[in-house]
Amino acid sequence: MRILIVEDEKSLAEEIVQFLRNEQYNCDIAFNGRDASEMLAVNLYDFVLLDIGLPDYNGLDLIREAKQYNSEAYFIVITARGELDDKLKGFNSGADDYLAKPFSILELHSRLQAITRRKFGQSSSIIRFGNFALDITKLQLLHQATTVNLTKKEYDLLSYLILNKGRVLDRLQLVEHIWGSFYEDDFDSNYIDVHIKNIRKKLSEFDQANYIKTVRGLGYKFEDV
């Protein structure tokens, strides 16, 4: 997977790159729109992570331009404006996804994974654990042939935990993932616990194994037993 990170804030770009390289992504960085434009014309990328607020370039123009050379690339737009209107603008201009600053790199990671899996077809888009199969294309969980009846939020939470398998996800990250909203301020709330409890209950109807571990005081972690 080759990713181009276009971010004028060096420190932020470097942090993202450090994380993604750890995850075995192949990363290039452009600190301005002009460099990015050149790199997009020369190289082929699977993902482009683009900060829309570049000092020297209109980010939306850059996407339009890049689509000519990198029509297969997924464009994830980062913005500090954090609004739906921008999001729509982004989608019209060819952006595939959108992250508002500040975002969690685990959120970015799970989105990259989901897109990657979808991109590489049916087999990759199904994640198996025990006798369960999570289909991230169809957004459903199956136990053998039976559909596990999850609500949208329960599905979102479970898939997020699964895509970040083995990592502790704190409540803040989980709340942000399912609410995605900036007007929710109860980060330390226990609302997440209700969902986890419900997910566990639904899974246990099929399988007694404890897939979702509680890490006391921290959050939750998915582990394939």
Add this chain to the structure above:
Amino acid sequence: MFINRIKLKNKISIINALSKVLIIAISVFIIPWIVNQMSIRDLDQQLIDNLDKTYALVEQYGIDEFIKQGGDQQAYGSYNIFKEEYISIEKVTDTSLFEEIDYSKRSIEGETFEYRVISATFESGGSYYLIEIGKSINTIIAFQKQVKKFTFYFLLVLLGITILFELAITQYLLRPFGKIIERLKASNHPKNFDYTPVKTTSSDFKDLEENIHGLMRKIESAFNEERDYISNISHELLTPISIIRTKLDNFVNTTQLTDDEMVKIIESKVTLGRITKMVRTLLLLSRIDNEEYLLADKVNLNELLTGLGTDFQEHFEQKNQKFELSLPDQPAEVQGNRELLHILFFNLANNAIKYTPDGGKISIRLFREEGIPLAEIVDNGIGIEEENLPFIFTRFKKFQESGNNFGLGLALVKKIVDYQNFSIEVFSKPGEGSRFVIRCN
């Protein structure tokens, strides 16, 4: 006080009218009095002339012409036919000489006449005589009455005409002033102020208008600056927050940490989350001020509120709160911005949940009143102190005594309500709960 509520033009008219009434009142008494004084003075002169004429006659013909010496008649008297004048001469024993003019009443043949009388004594042929010449002042009294009446009616008519005239003139002259006030009243925000010059020929109104325009422009630019400032600073803050956030995430990912260390980092992230939320809300507020949101969506409130109920399901479960949603059969649709309307009701519902203890009850009711959709969010939570009610929509208003912090949530609610041209009312009693009613007109 009532006087404080009267318009300037009416005050001017009232003062004008009062001063005129005063002038009339004075004139009605003063003018006849002056006329009277002048008439009396004229009369007195006539009496003196007549007395002189009589002296001349006595001189010329002797006193015998009037009073026969040694005869029975010791006095002479004569009235003219209408009793307007009389003259009397009589012999007196008093030898002092005097001359005076005074009023005197005479009853003649059952009729009372008031006279102005000149009395004098003179000496003729060794004897002393008292002479009196009187002229009736009834005509003068009648004339005075007439003058009084005429003056009164004349001034009354004059008063009416001038009041009407002045009313029209002040109305005309003060019209620009009224217009300036109207414009100030009509603009709820400097950016809506009508800057077209008001037609006036009065320089003070021109000055007033120019000064108001100057002030308005200053306020408007201060508003704009503040808005841009908030927008820029919010925007600029999000990148550094993002850097810290990513660094913390990376640190957790790449370092073996004890649980205690992890907890500390998570706590930092929660704090960072709070800052983020605040900055984003400020950004949102300034974007609404900038009118960056289109009010172009047809939003089905039935759907929006149903969705909200579902979204909050785990909140209600977590706090064991009872939730009731009552919707009209005919879906209520409003014109507006879907995103903003969602934030509006989200914040109100979120507050209701937050400020209602476990086991409480929250209800959302959507209904129509005269065709206008009304949404009501009711809880039986802690409520709001009456003295705090006027400030709940103010940004960052903190209430020490109750420990509540209204922060930005309700400020955002109010901002959206205003932007949507809706109205909001709050009813609350401490310990009993709160009721927010939004009128979506």
